[in-house]
Amino acid sequence: DQQVKQNSPSLSxxxxxxxxLNCDYTNSMFDYFLWYKKYPAEGPTFxxxxxxxKDKNEDGRFTVFLNKSAKHLSLHIVPSQPGDSAVYFCAxxxxxxxxxxxxxxxxxxxxxx
Amino acid sequence: NAGVTQTxxxxxxxxxxxxxxxxxxxxxxxxxYWYRQDPGMGLRLIYYSASEGTxxxxxxxxxxxxxxxxxxxxxxxxxxxxxxxxxxxFCASSEAGWVFYGYxxxxxxxxxxx
Numbered sequence: 001d002q003q004v005k006q007n008s009p010s011l012s013x014x015x016x017x018x019x020x021l022n023c024d025y026t027n028s029m030f031d032y033f034l035w036y037k038k039y040p041a042e043g044p045t046f047x048x049x050x051x052x053x054k055d056k057n058e059d060g061r062f063t064v065f066l067n068k069s070a071k072h073l074s075l076h077i078v079p080s081q082p083g084d085s086a087v088y089f090c091a092x093x094x095x096x097x098x099x100x101x102x103x104x105x106x107x108x109x110x111x112x113x
Numbered sequence: 114n115a116g117v118t119q120t121x122x123x124x125x126x127x128x129x130x131x132x133x134x135x136x137x138x139x140x141x142x143x144x145x146y147w148y149r150q151d152p153g154m155g156l157r158l159i160y161y162s163a164s165e166g167t168x169x170x171x172x173x174x175x176x177x178x179x180x181x182x183x184x185x186x187x188x189x190x191x192x193x194x195x196x197x198x199x200x201x202x203f204c205a206s207s208e209a210g211w212v213f214y215g216y217x218x219x220x221x222x223x224x225x226x227x
Binding site for chain 2: 002042089
């Protein structure tokens with residue numbers, strides 16, 4: 001029973017256009033959400049996070065939107081660059097103190113020049 | 114500034130063999146984690162250690178044991194490897210306030226059990 005789901009296993013986008021990655025969750029106790037980026041043969045690296053008290057967080061080209069009522073979040077990358085080609089994982093946590101991250105299955109993004 | 118270091122990077126085991134995956138962090142983090150990554154399954158938590166001297170089971174602990182040797186080191190042991198344990202294993206560490214800047218992951222150990 002996956003509590004965090006990324007229903008699109010892959011996404012292809014043209015350089016300069018917007019990439020939109022989606023993530024759904026089922027556990028209403030989740031209150032922090034994070035996005036990670038992973039290149040082949042490397043560990044995941046942190047991209048951006050959002051608390052459940054917010055509905056949007058922005059960091060440069062990356063924006064995460066949270067819709068609590070729908071239990072849905074999305075990551076927008078604008079503009080997409082070839083270096084953004086990677087696997088992106090959505091993750092969630094129930095509580096900031098000493099709790100664990102639950103990850104989605106990942107979405108592979110390919111940015112075409 | 115090494116961050117999280119995992120050894121070995123690659124390993125092939127025969128069914129029934131045992132081995133220990135090593136992890137060390139130099140960031141003075143309190144919490145450490147072991148995840149496995151399988152295609153389509155994302156990363157699943159095997160065990161974690163919230164602080165030195167404590168360990169707890171995660172989502173998929175069966176077939177594994179862990180040791181938090183000291184604040185820096187957290188090892189994962191497979192006592193009798195099975196083909197189902199073929200995976201990429203990631204160690205991670207975190208400190209207070211981690212929800213704002215995430216865990217720090219190692220580069221992984223690719224394990225194949227034949």
